[in-house]
Amino acid sequence: MFQNESTLLEVLQEIMTEMFFIFPDLDDEGNPNQCLEIFNADYCTKIGYGNGDFLFFEWDKRLLSNMAANFLGTDPYEIKDSQMLSVAQEATNVIGGRYLVLVDPGKSRSLSLPQLLKKDDIELFKAQSPEIRAGFISEQQGLFVSAYHLE
Amino acid sequence: MAYNILIVDDMSIMRQVMKMTVQISGVDLGEVYEAGNGIEALNQAREHWIDLIITDLNMPEMGGIELIENLKKDEVLGSIPIIVVSIEGRDSIVNRALELGAYTYITKPFRPEVIKNHILKALGYDVPE
Numbered sequence: 659m660f661q662n663e664s665t666l667l668e669v670l671q672e673i674m675t676e677m678f679f680i681f682p683d684l685d686d687e688g689n690p691n692q693c694l695e696i697f698n699a700d701y702c703t704k705i706g707y708g709n710g711d712f713l714f715f716e717w718d719k720r721l722l723s724n725m726a727a728n729f730l731g732t733d734p735y736e737i738k739d740s741q742m743l744s745v746a747q748e749a750t751n752v753i754g755g756r757y758l759v760l761v762d763p764g765k766s767r768s769l770s771l772p773q774l775l776k777k778d779d780i781e782l783f784k785a786q787s788p789e790i791r792a793g794f795i796s797e798q799q800g801l802f803v804s805a806y807h808l809e
Numbered sequence: 810m811a812y813n814i815l816i817v818d819d820m821s822i823m824r825q826v827m828k829m830t831v832q833i834s835g836v837d838l839g840e841v842y843e844a845g846n847g848i849e850a851l852n853q854a855r856e857h858w859i860d861l862i863i864t865d866l867n868m869p870e871m872g873g874i875e876l877i878e879n880l881k882k883d884e885v886l887g888s889i890p891i892i893v894v895s896i897e898g899r900d901s902i903v904n905r906a907l908e909l910g911a912y913t914y915i916t917k918p919f920r921p922e923v924i925k926n927h928i929l930k931a932l933g934y935d936v937p938e
Binding site: 673676677726729730731740741744745747748751752755756765769771 | 819820821822823825826829867868869896900901917918
């Protein structure tokens with residue numbers, strides 16, 4: 659199987675902590691918490707890596723705001739929507755790229771450009787079942803990434 | 810001598826981060842120009858004197874490889890040092906950029922200190938290893 663859930667989770671944690679200095683909430687056993695009782699994504703992005711395979715990202719606006727603020731060395735309340743969207747696309751690019759390196763060591767696949775999704779595109783993904791799904795929760799703010807194979 | 814630097818990335822937040830890194834790098838900085846793709850970068854490079862280009866590879870309209878090809882073909886712009894910024898693992902594309910004449914490359918995620926050292930070296934500053 660091409661997809662690998664534990665690899666995707668590791669990549670999420672690596673990029674979020676090393677690039678954006680955002681650290682995961684931990685559960686009672688000290689493992690990263692991957693569940694939120696309620697989650698409504700504010701923005702969604704996707705990136706393709708050939709053969710109809712995509713990573714679909716669901717972002718919490720507050721998390722993006724903190725990521726952008728850490729990245730730019732400023733306060734979250736100074737972050738504009740355009741900066742949140744830019745950081746969502748950049749993080750999609752870096753997470754997608756890192757994941758692809760690990761699941762495709764032969765480098766037979768290539769990465770597309772990251773895209774911000776509109777409602778119709780989001781519904782296309784929501785109508786399908788993801789092959790794998792990983793979450794990253796920090797201060798009750800979520801990012802969920804699902805891998806889809808679309809014909 | 811103040812150096813003019815051109816930052817090429819389709820993500821505005823990456824251009825901001827690069828700009829901040831350049832500003833704190835210790836380089837005697839002139840102007841920092843920005844471009845969102847290779848076409849804009851070529852226009853900026855033809856319009857202004859540029860001493861160093863820092864470019865992403867994966868961009869719409871004209872990506873980093875095509876930009877380097879165009880710069881290196883140009884008699885005047887061909888000598889500008891180019892630092893490539895790429896996501897990890899895109900070795901074949903990075904190698905292609907180096908073959909075409911890019912000075913060096915940086916992989917994302919990166920630490921600002923790493924970029925700073927590459928910028929200083931590309932501009933001829935002495936950087937301790």
